[in-house]
Amino acid sequence: MIAKILRIFRRDALVATRDSMLILIIAMPIALAVGILLFAPGITDSSVRIGLLKDDGAEHIAFMENYAQVELFGSVQELERRVNKRDEIAGMVFMDPGYEIIVQGDEDPGLLNYAKFLNSLFTLGITREDATAQMLSFEKTVPPLKTKLVNMLILMMIMLAGMIISLGIVEEKADNTINAINVTPVSQNGFIVGKSLLGVVSTLGSIVVSLLILGYRDIDWLMILLVGLTSMMLTFIVGFLQGLGSDDVIAAAAGVKMTMLPIAGSIAGYELLAERWQWTMYWSPFYWAYKANDLILSKRADWPTVLVCVGLVLGISMLIFIMAMPKIRKGLS
Amino acid sequence: MKMLSTYRKEMKIAMRGFYFYIEIFIAVVMLLILLVAIKENPDSKQREYVFYDARPEVVELLFAKYIDEGKIVPAADTEIVMKPASFAVKNRDTGSTVSYSFDSAKTIMARTMREIDVDDGRIKKTIFLLDTEEDVLRLSHSSGQVGAIVSLGDRGTFSYRYILQGYETERLTNLLYVYNARSVDVLEQEMDRQAVRELGSTERLNARESAVPALITFAGSLMGFFIVMSYLFLDKDQGVIRALAVTPATVWMYLLSKTMVIMTTVLISSSIVVIPVMGLKPNYLLFYPFLLATTFAFAAIGLLVASFFDSMSKSFGVLYLLMIAFMLPGFSYFIGSFDPVWLRFFPTYPILYVFKMIMLGKPDVPYVLTASAGFLVGGLAVLAIANEKFKKTLTV
Numbered sequence: 001m002i003a004k005i006l007r008i009f010r011r012d013a014l015v016a017t018r019d020s021m022l023i024l025i026i027a028m029p030i031a032l033a034v035g036i037l038l039f040a041p042g043i044t045d046s047s048v049r050i051g052l053l054k055d056d057g058a059e060h061i062a063f064m065e066n067y068a069q070v071e072l073f074g075s076v077q078e079l080e081r082r083v084n085k086r087d088e089i090a091g092m093v094f095m096d097p098g099y100e101i102i103v104q105g106d107e108d109p110g111l112l113n114y115a116k117f118l119n120s121l122f123t124l125g126i127t128r129e130d131a132t133a134q135m136l137s138f139e140k141t142v143p144p145l146k147t148k149l150v151n152m153l154i155l156m157m158i159m160l161a162g163m164i165i166s167l168g169i170v171e172e173k174a175d176n177t178i179n180a181i182n183v184t185p186v187s188q189n190g191f192i193v194g195k196s197l198l199g200v201v202s203t204l205g206s207i208v209v210s211l212l213i214l215g216y217r218d219i220d221w222l223m224i225l226l227v228g229l230t231s232m233m234l235t236f237i238v239g240f241l242q243g244l245g246s247d248d249v250i251a252a253a254a255g256v257k258m259t260m261l262p263i264a265g266s267i268a269g270y271e272l273l274a275e276r277w278q279w280t281m282y283w284s285p286f287y288w289a290y291k292a293n294d295l296i297l298s299k300r301a302d303w304p305t306v307l308v309c310v311g312l313v314l315g316i317s318m319l320i321f322i323m324a325m326p327k328i329r330k331g332l333s
Numbered sequence: 334m335k336m337l338s339t340y341r342k343e344m345k346i347a348m349r350g351f352y353f354y355i356e357i358f359i360a361v362v363m364l365l366i367l368l369v370a371i372k373e374n375p376d377s378k379q380r381e382y383v384f385y386d387a388r389p390e391v392v393e394l395l396f397a398k399y400i401d402e403g404k405i406v407p408a409a410d411t412e413i414v415m416k417p418a419s420f421a422v423k424n425r426d427t428g429s430t431v432s433y434s435f436d437s438a439k440t441i442m443a444r445t446m447r448e449i450d451v452d453d454g455r456i457k458k459t460i461f462l463l464d465t466e467e468d469v470l471r472l473s474h475s476s477g478q479v480g481a482i483v484s485l486g487d488r489g490t491f492s493y494r495y496i497l498q499g500y501e502t503e504r505l506t507n508l509l510y511v512y513n514a515r516s517v518d519v520l521e522q523e524m525d526r527q528a529v530r531e532l533g534s535t536e537r538l539n540a541r542e543s544a545v546p547a548l549i550t551f552a553g554s555l556m557g558f559f560i561v562m563s564y565l566f567l568d569k570d571q572g573v574i575r576a577l578a579v580t581p582a583t584v585w586m587y588l589l590s591k592t593m594v595i596m597t598t599v600l601i602s603s604s605i606v607v608i609p610v611m612g613l614k615p616n617y618l619l620f621y622p623f624l625l626a627t628t629f630a631f632a633a634i635g636l637l638v639a640s641f642f643d644s645m646s647k648s649f650g651v652l653y654l655l656m657i658a659f660m661l662p663g664f665s666y667f668i669g670s671f672d673p674v675w676l677r678f679f680p681t682y683p684i685l686y687v688f689k690m691i692m693l694g695k696p697d698v699p700y701v702l703t704a705s706a707g708f709l710v711g712g713l714a715v716l717a718i719a720n721e722k723f724k725k726t727l728t729v
Contacts, residue, residue, distance in 0.1 A: 028653060066507045084532055086686050087665065087672030098528065105531035106693070109452075112529065120523035121511055131510040133493040135425040136482075138474055140499035160653070167645055258355060261362060274376060300475055302416060 004185065008194025009201075029157045033210035036149050048114045049089040051079050051102075056094060063122050064092070068114075090115035098123060140299075142215070147297045148271070150214055154228065154293055155263055155286065157206050161199035162235030162242075162259065169243025196236045204228055216297060223296045223306050230310050231289035234317035235259075241324050266290055285316040339590040347594045352560070360602035363548055367610050373539040376456035380478040382496075383462055384469045387485035392462070396446065408445040411461060415439045415471045422470060422496075435471060470496065534695055545610055546688035547663055550681055553603040554627040555659055557595040558635040562652060564591055565636065566645040585720050592632040592716070599628045607692075614694045619701045623691065626705040627684050630712035631659075637715050640722040680708075 050068040052061055053076070064070050071089065073079040079091045083102050088111050091102035099122075101115045207228050211219070238259055262284050269281035270290050281287040292309035295301035347353045385392045399405035419434035443461040450457050463469050466482050473480030473496045480496030495509045538545075567573075603624055607615065638655065642648035662682040665672050666689075676682055687704050690696040 028650060031654070032657065067504050069504075080532060095528065098526075100528045100530055102530050102532060105533045105535040106537045113524070116524040116527045116529070117520070119527055120520055121514075124515060124519070124523055126511050126514045128507060128510050130514045132490075133495060133510050133513060134427075135495055135497055135506060135509065136422050136470075137425055137497040137499045138420055139423055140477075143500040144477055164649070167649065170645075258359070261359060265366070269370075272375070273370070274378065277370075280370075298477065300477075 004190050004194070006194070006197075008191060009197040028160065029153060029206040029210050030213065032153055032156070033150075033213045036146065036153060037214055048111060049087070050115060050118070051082050051089050051091040053079060053093060056092075060092075060094075060099075060122060063127075064118060066128070067118055067121075092119065142298070144298065146214070147294065150211070150216065150297055151290055151293045152267060153210060154207055155231075155267070155290060157203050157210070158228065158232050158235050158289075159259060159263055161203040161232060162239035165196065165199055165236060165239030166243040169240065173243075196240075199236065199239075200229070200232060203232060219296055219299065220301065223301055223303075224293065226310055227289055227292045227296065227306065227313070230313045230317065231285065234285050234313065234320065237317060237321050237324055237328075240328050244328055244330075262286055270294070282312075283316075285313040288312045288316075336586050336589065339586050340593045343590045343594045344597060347564075347598070352563075353598060356556075356560075356598050356602050357605065359552065360605040363552065364606050364609055367541055367544060367548075367606065371541045371544060373541050374450075374453045374455040375540050377458055379458040380476065381458055381460045382469045382472045382476075382478065382480045383460060383483060384464070384466050384481075385462065385483050385485075386466070387483070387491075391485060403451055404449060405460075406447045406449055408447050408459075410442045411445045413441050413443050413461065413472065415441070415468070416475065418471055418475060420470075420474050425497075433467065433470060435467075439468075439471075441468060473498075534693070536693055536695070538689065538692060541610060542614075542692060543667075543689075545607060545692055546685050547666055548606055549603045549624065549688060550627075550684050551660055551663065553599045553624065554631050554684060555656065555681065557592070557599055557628045557632040558638075558659075559652060559656060560598070561591055561595050561632040561635040562639045562648060563645065564594070565639045566648075569643070584723050588636055588716060588720055588723065592629055592636070595632045596625050596628045600625065611692055615692050616694060616696055619696055619698065619705075620688075620691045623687055623701060623705045623708075626708040626712065627680075630680070630708040630715070633712040633715040633719060637719040637722070640719050684708075 048068045049071060050064050051071045051073055052064060054072045054074055056072075061070060061072070071082065073082060073091075076093055079093065080102060083089055083091045083104055088104075088107045090107070090111055092099045092115065093102060094100075099119050101112065101119065103112055103115070204225060207224070208221075211217075211224070242259070263286045266281055266284040266286035267290055269278070269284075270287055273281065288309040292301065292306050292313075295305060385395075396405055396407075400407065415435070416438055417436050419432070421430050421432045423430045441463070443463055446460040446462065448457040448460060449455070461472070463472070469480045469482055472478070477498055482494040482496070484492050484494075486492055491513065493513050497506065497509075600621070607620070634655075635652075638651055639648060641651075659679060659681045662676050662679050662685055665676050665682065666685045683704055687696070687701055691701065
């Protein structure tokens with residue numbers, strides 16, 4: 001049985017190499033990981049922007065640079081043009097006796113308050129030297145936004161594997177090779193496992209490589225692989241269902257869009273919903289996978305919590321599998 | 334005329350299929366999410382853990398003023414469970430490091446306060462007043478949220494120790510140093526004296542409305558790119574493309590009719606989301622031409638990409654990569670201060686900006702019309718290239 005499954009795996013790997021699919025599955029997440037690596041520092045440095053004139057006092061410019069990203073402009077008109085652009089930046093121009101703050105008007109109120117606060121500090125002559133505060137630090141190095149992006153990348157990789165299974169099956173149906181399986185000694189379960197193996201191996205490999213590229217070397221690898229493996233199970237079931245249920249690529253594409261909905265919804269729910277509304281997302285296995293990954297990547301995970309999350313992903317996946325089994329069998333027949 | 338009948342035929346086929354209704358269904362789901370799950374002014378999830386090393390009367394006095402002003406609202410005590418944990422804390426000012434290890438879980442009832450935005454009544458942050466310094470450290474470490482230990486000095490002044498996670502920018506740390514260097518009253522008085530000049534409209538989209546431009550850009554316009562490819566490969570699989578050779582319709586008409594089907598679908602699905610959420614606020618006379626022009630442009634890009642491949646799975650890599658690249662401006666849209674120059678070269682960047690402008694109801698009309706014309710002309714140019722490629726390959 002195992003030999004037959006491995007034969008399907010080898011055949012799929014061979015076919016995938018021929019049409020560059022394997023390269024895509026592996027290279028795409030790694031390319032995205034490199035993208036996040038280059039992209040994340042820009043996002044994490046997203047402090048407030050202040051626009052000043054080049055001929056503003058050196059003391060004022062140096063003061064503002066301590067607390068905000070400062071951009072310098074040659075004239076008030078130039079500064080106003082910059083303030084009017086799409087992103088959020090507050091300008092400050094000296095108008096005797098003090099500074100005037102220039103904003104577009106539709107910014108987040110926080111920006112104007114921040115600019116007012118900084119200007120007040122400057123007017124009152126408050127500097128860091130006056131401060132009596134002390135900073136205690138856990139010396140964590142990974143910002144939460146990077147963790148969120150990486151977590152989304154992991155779910156995206158898992159979803160990609162499901163999509164590829166779905167499209168692969170649709171094409172096998174178009175080529176009539178699915179029917180051919182029924183006259184081989186491979187059982188239907190063997191075919192399902194064999195067909196999924198390529199996705200499992202390549203996706204887990206991509207997850208590991210991407211995490212290494214992104215600098216997550218000291219996380220609990222066993223936990224992350226366990227979550228990856230269990231959430232992948234669900235995607236494969238969905239991938240099979242979509243693939244077998246779709247007669248053509250347009251139906252498979254529609255299915256892909258449908259799968260994106262609970263995944264995107266789970267991420268948005270976890271990140272945006274208030275604590276008291278989190279229960280509304282408990283039905284989604286992707287919610288539990290995202291939560292578990294979030295805890296693991298931010299090194300806040302403990303085994304009991306991860307096992308509960310994994311158990312729920314597994315339980316919901318199995319439930320869907322049992323419900324979907326007759327349809328999968330019918331599709332394969 | 335021939336064009337119209339080709340479009341009608343394509344539309345009939347699309348309406349017989351599964352995809353058209355999925356698109357409508359997803360639009361309805363998105364609408365329900367917007368109306369039910371996203372509040373117009375959502376409360377912030379920010380939490381702050383504070384320990385006041387001072388007599389309870391002093392703490393009461395400190396909060397009484399803000400409670401009277403309506404800036405702070407006391408809430409019911411919150412039960413918080415702390416898990417076993419071990420970590421080290423470095424004092425950045427003295428350089429000393431202290432290690433902590435907590436072997437057992439601990440449950441506490443924390444006094445809870447909510448900081449309220451007096452303008453719109455939303456919760457800005459939730460403050461938990463804790464009984465010990467260790468509790469603040471434990472909770473700040475496990476949650477990644479802000480922590481502070483406030484001590485009352487001999488001369489009646491407070492001194493602050495802030496708890497950083499470690500990844501905060503230097504600018505934020507500098508700000509925390511001076512944050513409480515003067516009393517809040519002095520700072521507020523000075524802030525009120527600041528002269529402010531607004532250059533434009535002060536109207537803003539609320540949280541629910543803000544999601545609309547992103548949804549119609551990514552689930553509307555951009556989706557045309559993905560779906561037109563699927564339609565094309567479906568026709569290839571079914572041999573419709575070959576049948577085209579024996580009809581009077583040209584390849585150009587065929588491609589244009591496909592994009593028109595996508596435009597019709599996006600028009601319907603976007604209207605389902607926009608009209609109930611935005612009502613009469615947007616300028617629809619500008620919205621629909623811009624929506625159609627951008628959808629057309631992306632569908633044309635989809636056709637061009639499809640012309641390089643002969644199956645959906647082979648084109649999948651390029652499709653996936655382009656879709657993700659086109660979605661990157663979404664970060665800039667939602668994170669106002671993140672706006673690198675390179676992001677402005679992505680077509681979805683101006684699309685988000687123009688949709689937002691239209692939703693606000695006071696768009697820069699010449700700019701929106703120029704942008705619509707730009708996408709239309711660009712789309713036509715890309716479609717012309719795709720047409721030439723398809724004509725050469727014959728098999729489409």
